[in-house]
Amino acid sequence: MHNFTPWSALGGGILIGLAALMLLLGKGRIAGYSGIISGFLFSGRQSWRALFLAGTAAGAGLAVYGLRLNIVKPEMSPLLLLAGLLVGLGSRLANGCTSGHGICGIGRFSVRSIVATCLFMFSGMLIVALVH
Numbered sequence: 001m002h003n004f005t006p007w008s009a010l011g012g013g014i015l016i017g018l019a020a021l022m023l024l025l026g027k028g029r030i031a032g033y034s035g036i037i038s039g040f041l042f043s044g045r046q047s048w049r050a051l052f053l054a055g056t057a058a059g060a061g062l063a064v065y066g067l068r069l070n071i072v073k074p075e076m077s078p079l080l081l082l083a084g085l086l087v088g089l090g091s092r093l094a095n096g097c098t099s100g101h102g103i104c105g106i107g108r109f110s111v112r113s114i115v116a117t118c119l120f121m122f123s124g125m126l127i128v129a130l131v132h
Contacts, residue, residue, distance in 0.1 A: 015059075020103050023052065032100025034088045083127075 020031040027048055029036075033056075040049035091097045098120050105113020 016103060017107075019055075020107075024104070030100050030104045032097035032104070034091045034097040035100065037088065 023029050023031050036049050036052055040046050040053060043049075087098060096116060098117075101110075101113040101116040102120065106117055
């Protein structure tokens with residue numbers, strides 16, 4: 001397992017913030033992944049969404065393979081994929097998004113986003129405690 005440090009967390013946070021800022025300034029859009037995926041699948045205008053999603057996948061691939069990070073046990077991958085899909089689906093059905101609230105909403109000091117993000121974090125910690 002990779003040992004995360006405050007520096008790697010800070011670097012990752014800065015990169016995520018820059019990506020969200022670039023999307024906001026370039027397209028006037030909030031970086032909510034479930035909305036971006038939904039728009040990619042169901043709207044006629046897909047080009048910027050495809051680039052955003054490809055960049056996300058490329059960044060994840062670079063982190064795992066390029067930096068040789070071993071952050072997920074291979075036997076957990078199907079469960080993690082299912083969990084991610086269910087979180088995305090539930091967020092979208094509830095007309096919200098974990099990344100939209102957590103990254104962009106908190107930055108805008110939205111009370112709704114702060115409450116939603118606290119609930120997401122609590123739920124995640126609860127599931128980790130139950131699984132481990």
